Amino acid sequence: MLQRLSISILILILPVLSVAYGAPMPTPAAPIVGAKSYLVVDSKTGYEIAALNADAPLAPASLTKIMTTYVVFSALRQGQITLQEEVTISEKAWRTPGSRMFIEVGTRVSVEDLLLGMIVQSGNDASVALAEHVAGDESVFAEMMNQHAAMLGMTASHFQNATGLPADGHTTTARDLATLTRALIEEFPDYYAWHSIKEFTYNDIKQSNRNSLLWRDDSVDGLKTGHTEDAGYCLVASAKRDNMRVISVVLGTASNKARSDGSQALINYGFRFFETRLLFKAGERISTARIWKSANEFSRLGVLEDLYITMPRGSYDDLESRLDIPAMIVAPVAAGQPLAELSVHLDGEELLRTPLRALVDNPVGSFWQRVADSVTLWFE
Numbered sequence: 001m002l003q004r005l006s007i008s009i010l011i012l013i014l015p016v017l018s019v020a021y022g023a024p025m026p027t028p029a030a031p032i033v034g035a036k037s038y039l040v041v042d043s044k045t046g047y048e049i050a051a052l053n054a055d056a057p058l059a060p061a062s063l064t065k066i067m068t069t070y071v072v073f074s075a076l077r078q079g080q081i082t083l084q085e086e087v088t089i090s091e092k093a094w095r096t097p098g099s100r101m102f103i104e105v106g107t108r109v110s111v112e113d114l115l116l117g118m119i120v121q122s123g124n125d126a127s128v129a130l131a132e133h134v135a136g137d138e139s140v141f142a143e144m145m146n147q148h149a150a151m152l153g154m155t156a157s158h159f160q161n162a163t164g165l166p167a168d169g170h171t172t173t174a175r176d177l178a179t180l181t182r183a184l185i186e187e188f189p190d191y192y193a194w195h196s197i198k199e200f201t202y203n204d205i206k207q208s209n210r211n212s213l214l215w216r217d218d219s220v221d222g223l224k225t226g227h228t229e230d231a232g233y234c235l236v237a238s239a240k241r242d243n244m245r246v247i248s249v250v251l252g253t254a255s256n257k258a259r260s261d262g263s264q265a266l267i268n269y270g271f272r273f274f275e276t277r278l279l280f281k282a283g284e285r286i287s288t289a290r291i292w293k294s295a296n297e298f299s300r301l302g303v304l305e306d307l308y309i310t311m312p313r314g315s316y317d318d319l320e321s322r323l324d325i326p327a328m329i330v331a332p333v334a335a336g337q338p339l340a341e342l343s344v345h346l347d348g349e350e351l352l353r354t355p356l357r358a359l360v361d362n363p364v365g366s367f368w369q370r371v372a373d374s375v376t377l378w379f380e
Helices: 061-077 091-095 111-119 124-135 138-152 174-187 189-196 256-273 367-379
Strands: 002-013 037-042 048-052 086-088 108-110 199-202 205-208 220-228 232-241 244-253 274-280 287-290 298-302 307-312 320-329 338-346 349-358
Touching: 037 174, 037 256, 048 256, 061 111, 061 124, 061 138, 061 174, 061 220, 061 232, 086 111, 086 124, 091 124, 108 111, 111 124, 111 189, 111 199, 124 138, 138 174, 174 189, 174 232, 174 244, 189 220, 220 256, 232 256, 244 256, 244 274, 256 274, 287 320, 287 338, 298 338, 307 338, 307 349
Parallel strands: none
Antiparallel strands: 002 320, 037 048, 037 244, 086 108, 199 205, 220 232, 232 244, 274 307, 287 298, 298 349, 320 338, 338 349
16 A cells, blocks of 8 residues: 655656767747647657647548547447448438548448548548448437547547538547547557558549648658538648657648648658657666565566657757655555656656556565564654
8 A cells, every 4th residue: 555644756867878969959939830720749659749729629521530430440349340241321321412432322332441432532421321330320420429539538529420511519629639540540550551542443433542641751641631611621640750650630721732731841840850769668667666564675666568758859868757756655566556656857847747657566575574664664
């Protein structure tokens, strides 16, 4: 058990990797983008690289289909549907206006083809067909979308349909879309690869992916465009260079060119002036904690998953970490139990905060160990 009588604070310099860097590169302001809202984040850490009105609720247009895709991928993962099973196309799906993959009413189309028609061709008809197949009705599917949004922490989003066609109250934010995109990439890496497909042919009609960055920048491998009169031109783009992935969300630009140019500028800015590096490996001893009345006098502390950090490029050697450990920790302590808190700072700004956990079990010690520790604690 933990007894928080007082907190001891350790200041330590993080271990420096054997890579030499010069003076830290000054970080200029982000490029000016003609958008209502944008957000650039590192995919692995969620670190905010640049933002403009990132929490403003806006109509997302076809960026809605990122959530539609996430819900369908989740149904695939849970075994509720398969890629090979066929969907009978309803008249509602067939009549859905806007961008289409040109499915025909009454025909049977595989889930895989419908996903490609939605992801590559932005087919509204495919989106409705998938929603009806997964939930029986598009309105029920929209409720599923909202449930997934809540579980992901997308607190400012509300979905009314699977397509992004204009509807009262159908809004999200750049921040929520970044959260959703990070989850989709992390949870479904194999399916995510479909977002890099440049062309898809169905019903003898070949259509190109509307994300022009796929042709312009080899590091871009997704994700989704959107456009309505209300929403303007929107784009969520993701790019990976070396071991760093950047996600850019741009909402409400005036043209297709503006959304592409703005997204490219923000992606380049993220890679040029920021870096993401491995801080500690899973299971690595970061520190130790005294465990009173335990069979083990000390417990190794660490993280259970690899811990990464994003920072201005060249500033790694200037990072400082602070470790807060309770003044007294008494056995039993189970492996994985949080015992301390690590925070990482740069020039007084907190970049990261995470719990450190016991890496081994610390059972109650023998009678004599408990008596000896009790006496020591009494005198202290």
